[in-house]
Amino acid sequence: MREIKNHPILRFSRGERIKFIFEGKELTAYRGETVAMALYRHGIDVFSESAKLHRPRGMFCAIGKCSSCMMRINGIPNVRTCILPVQKGMIVERQKGLGDKPERTAKFMPPIERNEKVTIVGGGPAGLSAAITLKKSGITPLIVEQNPLLGGQLIKQTHKFFGSKEEHAGTRGIEIAKEMVDEVKRLNIPHFTNSSAFGFYTDRTLAVFKDNQLVKIKSDYFVFATGAAEKMIPFEGNDIPGVFGAGAAQTMMNVFGIKPGNRVLMVGAGNVGLIVSYQLLQAGVDVACVIEASPKIGGYFVHAAKLRRFGVPILASTTIKRAVGVSRVKKAITVKLDEHFKEIPNTEKEWNVDTVCLATGLIPSVTLLAQAGCEMKYIPALGGYVPLRNRLLETSLKNVFVAGDADGTEEASTAIMEGRIAAFAIAQKEGIDKTSELNETLDELKRLRSGPFGKKILSGIAEAENARLS
Ligand SMILES: Cc1cc2nc3c(=O)[nH]c(=O)nc-3n(C[C@H](O)[C@H](O)[C@H](O)COP(=O)(O)OP(=O)(O)OC[C@H]3O[C@@H](n4cnc5c(N)ncnc54)[C@H](O)[C@@H]3O)c2cc1C
Structure with missing residues (x-):
């Protein structure tokens, strides 16, 4: 379901399929695919849970820079699955919180x-x-x-x-x-x-x-x-699976041929936010809107113009207030900001999206x-x-x-x-x-x-x- 079938620029040569085990169930991955991408392609959004409150955790950066996608692999906890290619017979498990000790059978070389x-x-x-x-x-x-x-x-x-x-x-x-x-x-x-x-x-x-x-x-x-x-910004629900860095969405689509979601709210109208929004459209993903906290968009006019041609609204002086959902984003709430970047009461707007992308700096x-x-x-x-x-x-x-x-x-x-x-x-x-x-x-x-x-x-x-x- 999440695979991109047609793309105006890219052709995805998905190679041989290999089998691996996810929590006792046999799944397949394409050779060269990372564990996180293979799971995500199979519709699995939750990779672990948080240490204290046991909140579901998914992938965030997709380039090996954060801890969001850590799982237990062949008995070894805290492995970053977004940069680990699947190997035949690999045993993949969700881990709880900080992960336990490695199993005695886990193999390390001297x-x-x-x-x-x-x-x-x-x-x-x-x-x-x-x-x-x-x-x-x-x-x-x-x-x-x-x-x-x-x-x-x-x-x-x-x-x-x-x-x-x-x-x-x-x-x-x-x-x-x-x-x-x-x-x-x-x-x-x-x-x-x-x-x-x-x-x-x-x-x-x-x-x-x-x-x-x-x-x-x-x-x-x-x-x-x-x-x-990529920078994470503070807002309620920013840890719900389906909140990604914009660069992560780009990795999913353009490296692995996987759609990050069906409908996206993009936060940030600098060049990265504008470019990735356009690339989402190219991958067949709906972009509900792009929001920007500053009164003016930061990226090049040419990138903004391409989005506007597709009817994607770019809303300045607007930020994200909340992402809603448990194991996947279901909605996002935005709010207008005044010239001091303070929320303007009663200006909240609800968006039916399953994905929030953050393009809020590096x-x-x-x-x-x-x-x-x-x-x-x-x-x-x-x-x-x-x-x-x-x-x-x-x-x-x-x-x-x-x-x-x-x-x-x-x-x-x-x-x-x-x-x-x-x-x-x-x-x-x-x-x-x-x-x-x-x-x-x-x-x-x-x-x-x-x-x-x-x-x-x-x-x-x-x-x-x-x-x-x-
Ligand atoms: C969404 C997006 C769109 C962009 N668009 C443009 C554009 O149109 N034009 C443009 O000029 N620039 C663009 N940029 C910026 C550009 O991609 C970066 O400035 C550029 O890639 C920086 O190059 P770098 O080699 O410093 O870092 P990177 O390209 O990030 O490379 C760093 C490498 O180091 C590796 N690494 C990091 N830590 C470790 C470690 N501990 N051990 C081993 N390896 C490690 C990483 O895996 C990575 O491969 C864009 C960036 C993003 C995120």
């Missing part, structure tokens, strides 16, 4: 240790561009990626890119991802997928969980290109850097806590770099350039002269940020760099 020249955490546009640049400069890095596929957020962006001309403008994100991943493979750059980096310690060991095994990685240099996570994913003692600062213009760094993206930890959304949420074209800058900076430290390429990339990045949208980012970056110098 830890292994590796030494690398450069380790890149994150195989999105920033990480891939750092890897390609390093390899072309004569240094072979290792990429560690927690998702089954390389490409980061680009693998679900079916719309044409609005970055700079030099950086693929007019090309679809999915095509850029393919080009970069093909290049990584052509250059034989080693990469681990399905491998979560879960610890980065003061002795500069990176702990990675790969194939039920702990891999301890020591490296002369690190590049953290871990991207960003937060840089920086926990690993913070854990190792990297100096951080809260800079709202960059999306939240970000690592302090110099112009070449080296953090307060020597030879540890950051690139892409992890140092401030922007866009893929800037992420690609930042990956390149970090790579050139490492090459320079290794005595490989990349001065002219580095300066060219710095200039290009400056040009990219020279538009009206760049102003806010530049003020945030100045704060992050100045704090680092002082």
